[in-house]
Amino acid sequence: MSGKWKIGVAVSALLLGGCVKAGTLPKKNEPLTHVIATDLHYLAPELHDQGERFQRLIEESDGKLTEKSEALVDQFVQEMLQKKPQAVLLSGDLTFNGEKLSHQRLARKLQVLTEAGIDVWVIPGNHDLNNASAASFSQAQARHVESVDAAEFAAIYQNLTCHPAISCDPQSLSCLAPLAEDVQLLLIDANRPEDPGVVSEETQRWIERQLEKAQADQQTILSLSHQNLADHTAMFSYGFTARGAASVRALLSTYDVRVNFSGHMHIQHIQKQEGLVDVATSSLSVTPLHYGVITLDADRTLHYQTESLADPDLQSQAKLCFDQTTRRQMQSALEALKLSPQETAAMIELAVMMNDEIFDGTLAENKPRIRQEPAWYLWQREGKDLFFGQYLEAMWNEATLDNNEITLPLR
CATH class of the missing domain: 3.60.21.10 (Metallo-dependent phosphatases)
Structure with a gap:
């Protein structure tokens, strides 16, 4: 046929x-x-x-x-x-x-x-x-x-x-x-x-x-x-x-x-x-x-x-699943950098927070706060050549309100 x-x-x-x-x-x-x-x-x-x-x-x-x-x-x-x-x-x-x-x-x-x-x-x-x-x-x-x-x-x-x-x-x-x-x-x-x-x-x-x-x-x-x-x-x-x-x-x-x-x-x-x-x-x-x-x-x-x-249970499970995925990806990406455990942890947690906001359309609302985060400077200085560093930078730069x-x- x-x-x-x-x-x-x-x-x-x-x-x-x-x-x-x-x-x-x-x-x-x-x-x-x-x-x-x-x-x-x-x-x-x-x-x-x-x-x-x-x-x-x-x-x-x-x-x-x-x-x-x-x-x-x-x-x-x-x-x-x-x-x-x-x-x-x-x-x-x-x-x-x-x-x-x-x-x-x-x-x-x-x-x-x-x-x-x-x-x-x-x-x-x-x-x-x-x-x-x-x-x-x-x-x-x-x-x-x-x-x-x-x-x-x-x-x-x-x-x-x-x-x-x-x-x-x-x-x-x-x-x-x-x-x-x-x-x-x-x-x-x-x-x-x-x-x-x-x-x-x-x-x-x-x-x-x-x-x-x-x-x-x-x-x-x-x-x-x-x-x-x-x-x-x-x-x-x-x-x-x-x-x-x-x-x-x-x-x-x-x-x-x-x-x-x-x-x-x-x-x-x-x-x-x-x-x-x-x-x-x-x-x-x-x-x-x-x-x-x-x-x-x-x-x-x-x-x-x-x-x-x-459903609050589905909501919490969905966030946990997504955040765990982001953490695994960021942990793997940051292994190549010579960072302290504290710096790595801070960069991962900022990436988790930002990725949640990217996907739910609210990143622009928190741009001023993100800009003040020490982990944001770490991403810009240490992670700028990584794919995830470029991803976070691009999404931060292009974030718009009212999505x-x-x-x-x-x-």
């Missing part, structure tokens, strides 16, 4: 999918609430045993609370049932490494929201499709398990909304979804296996056709992608910003699309570039377990505000 034929099957599934009884869209100019979450990296519990190989995986990873991914998703679902947004938007990296079983289990969990009248719209991330790293972990062993292709992804998630897609791109899993009578969501897929990380020219032509019609119909458009559509920082651009993003930004600007929601970096950050505001929500699986609440007023002014999962909230008129 050719790749394009498979994508066509996936598109048909999305167009025809939905719950048995279609719901009624919110009326024109009716206030709306949506929730955006990203980078869940859910790993089905059947795929690990908390054994030696799995624990080594956790220690070598980037600070995700993978061992509690089941509890994280369950807590998120419960909070959504309490909030009752009109829609939940998930912008990719739904699974740890694209395991088919993880996708299937996650879809069943999300079905609870659909049954409660909450539409769930999903898009794949770079971890979710055709992933050769999909594995299970048992004792000291890691074993390859089945991943999914685009058609299987669409089939697994097709019943999570009572409002079928308006249009789907035959070349990717991009689609146009209805959020209200006057609001539509453009989901942009840049994760085709044959050209990962790229918004292809074919997909851009499809996007332009959708935007042209939406403009004629006086629709307000929000867009959603996994990779960023703006260059957020010097350290998080290459490999994080979608290739082709500049032409996509120009296209969105032409049709007055003002905001895109993304993820991928795991860092909470808001960046405006060439007229487009790209709101990168930090990973739901990394401290502080963020998701974003999006409200649209009757005049279609958008308000975005981060919230964190409310956790924004108000933006969409008309």
Whole structure:
């Protein structure tokens, strides 16, 4: 079966999918609430045993609370049932490494929201499709398990909304979804296996056709992608910003699309570039377990505000996991320097504090205090040639305020 034929099957599934009884869209100019979450990296519990190989995986990873991914998703679902947004938007990296079983289990969990009248719209991330790293972990062993292709992804998630897609791109899993009578969501897929990380020219032509019609119909458009559509920082651009993003930004600007929601970096950050505001929500699986609440007023002014999962045990475990990861990385990096144990400890603790604030989007609020820290001068003097020294310096220099909230008129 050719790749394009498979994508066509996936598109048909999305167009025809939905719950048995279609719901009624919110009326024109009716206030709306949506929730955006990203980078869940859910790993089905059947795929690990908390054994030696799995624990080594956790220690070598980037600070995700993978061992509690089941509890994280369950807590998120419960909070959504309490909030009752009109829609939940998930912008990719739904699974740890694209395991088919993880996708299937996650879809069943999300079905609870659909049954409660909450539409769930999903898009794949770079971890979710055709992933050769999909594995299970048992004792000291890691074993390859089945991943999914685009058609299987669409089939697994097709019943999570009572409002079928308006249009789907035959070349990717991009689609146009209805959020209200006057609001539509453009989901942009840049994760085709044959050209990962790229918004292809074919997909851009499809996007332009959708935007042209939406403009004629006086629709307000929000867009959603996994990779960023703006260059957020010097350290998080290459490999994080979608290739082709500049032409996509120009296209969105032409049709007055003002905001895109993304993820991928795991860092909470808001960046405006060439007229487009790209709101990168930090990973739901990394401290502080963020998701974003999006409200649209009757005049279609958008308000975005981060919230964190409310479970204090998950919060403390996520911070501990992330901080331990940072400490291990910093300890290893500083071993090459001739420092006293006290100097090394001070540099590590400052790096831990700064990394927490980088990922939760609050570093700029503490720049004056950091500048007065003796450990900051140690990093600048002794650690300036290390990768982590350059990382902390770059993130400190580029830190901006208000990464956790924004108000933006969409008309």
